[in-house]
Amino acid sequence: MSATAATAVQGRTASAASAGRWPALAFTVIVAVAAAYAFSPRPTPPFAPTAVHPDGLLVTGLARSGTRLLAVGEQGRILVADDARGPWHEATVEPQRGSTLTQVKFIDDKTAIAVGHDGWILRSSDGGESWNETFFIESPKPDAAADAGLAPPADAGFSVEPPADDAGAAPAASAWTPPPLQPDPLLGIAGPFDGRLFAYGGFGLMLSSTDAGQSWQRVSAEAISDHHLYGIVRATDRSLIVVGERGLMARSGDDGQSWSKLPSVYDGSFFGALVLPSKALLAYGMRGNVYRSDDDGKTWQKSTTPVSSSLFGGNVSPRGEIVLVGAGSVILVSNDDGRSFTQPLPGNPHDLAAVLPLTSSNLLTAGDGGLELTQIGGVAEGAQP
Missing domain, CATH: 2.120.10.80 (Kelch-type beta propeller)
Known part of the structure; x- marks a missing residue:
């Protein structure tokens, strides 16, 4: 082979080798750029609440x-x-x-x-x-x-x-x-x-x-000291009424500083109280018992209910219905200012502790089964929020 031919062959070989190195070099550059981007500082994207x-x-x-x-x-x-x-x-x-x-x-x-x-x-x-x-x-x-x-x-x-009595003063025998x-x-x-x-x-x-x-x-206050207290409402005469365990009803005329018991109307516990749109008072509790007062708690009349389940929570809908909830997922509704109640839906094994009327017919209820959306006066939604 002549020197000229050998030189040409060597040139083609070098050119081919150089061309073969370009893909490897390009890949290396791409990897380096990607690594630099991956480790470069940049703001954390916002995440939606869990x-x-x-x-x-x-x-x-x-x-x-x-x-x-x-x-x-x-x-x-x-x-x-x-x-x-x-x-x-x-x-x-x-x-x-x-x-x-x-x-x-x-x-x-x-x-x-x-x-x-x-x-x-x-x-x-x-x-x-x-x-x-x-x-x-x-x-x-x-x-x-x-x-x-x-x-x-x-x-x-x-x-x-409360502040202590004067130092050294002997307590009264009846205090x-x-x-x-x-x-x-x-x-x-x-x-x-x-x-x-x-x-x-x-x-x-x-x-x-x-x-x-x-x-x-x-x-x-001695009048309430040995009872569980479940509800406080204010009457139209501005007195406060507290209801609780073992039929407790007590009144305060001085913004809650002192309390005196009211005559008992029921021996079982009251688990809550409401002020109705009419300003009447409602107390509800054990065995489906509900009592209503039109005279700021001086006298009480028993309301009619279709169940004997204990009632734990209550509220008033935007349309003025009184809604009570309780054991066995019972839901009671009154359209006559709390004088009588009906049960629009069957119960289930869960107990309800609270109710929040969302519209005139839709309720959010809470209890040992969690939260549930319920429709009254129509077909129940039965949807979990």
Whole structure:
């Protein structure tokens, strides 16, 4: 082979080798660029709130302000939605005690109060998205209970005991002494009545607040001290009526500072009370018993109900019907201002603790089966939100 031919062959070989390296070089560049992009800083994309499916969750309280819906229940969980069909997401609770919450109430468009076991009170000022603790009763330590006298928590922000009498003054022989504060459950919220809120519950536990739930003071009265308290309403004469265990009905004419028992109309427990659109009062409770008063609680008449199931929750629909719910998923409706009730739908094994009328015929109910949408006066939706 001549020198010229050899040179040509070598040139073609080098050219072919160079052409073969280009794909490898291009691949290397692509990998390097991809790696640089993957590890380069950039803003995190927003994520939608985690959806909660509240079927099967114990829910004991409901509240609404505009389109905002709140539901509270077991383990201190608070659920939030802007449509009853969902999606529901979980609110932020600080600190999360894990105590069961029993009731929730909006006191204005954005401010809400939730109460529960262990005297736990939470407050939200952003429509229920985040909650902060404003009251909690610590359980006494077993080894220090006797020495501490089962005293209330030492947190200076929580005013729980009334001021002490003058030092050295001997107590009157007939004076009633409030029992030591215990971590009893709170079962309801009432008010505000002229700026005063009440939280109430087991074994006569009652607290009041005059600063929209930011701080709480204990209310003690012998008339209510040994009863579970389930409902407080205000009559047209501005007196307060509390109902509770063992047929308790008591009245306060001084904004809840003192209470006196009313004559008994029923020996069983009342689990709630309502002020009706007509300003009549309604008390409901065990074995389907409902009582109604047209004279600010001075006298009561028994309403007609078709069931003997205990009634745990009640509300008034936008059209003025009174709706009560209770054991066995019973739903009762009254169109005659609470004088009589009918049962529009059959019950089921679940118990209902609260009801929130959404329209004149649609209800959001809560209980040991979670949340459920129900239509009365028509075909039940049977849809889980």
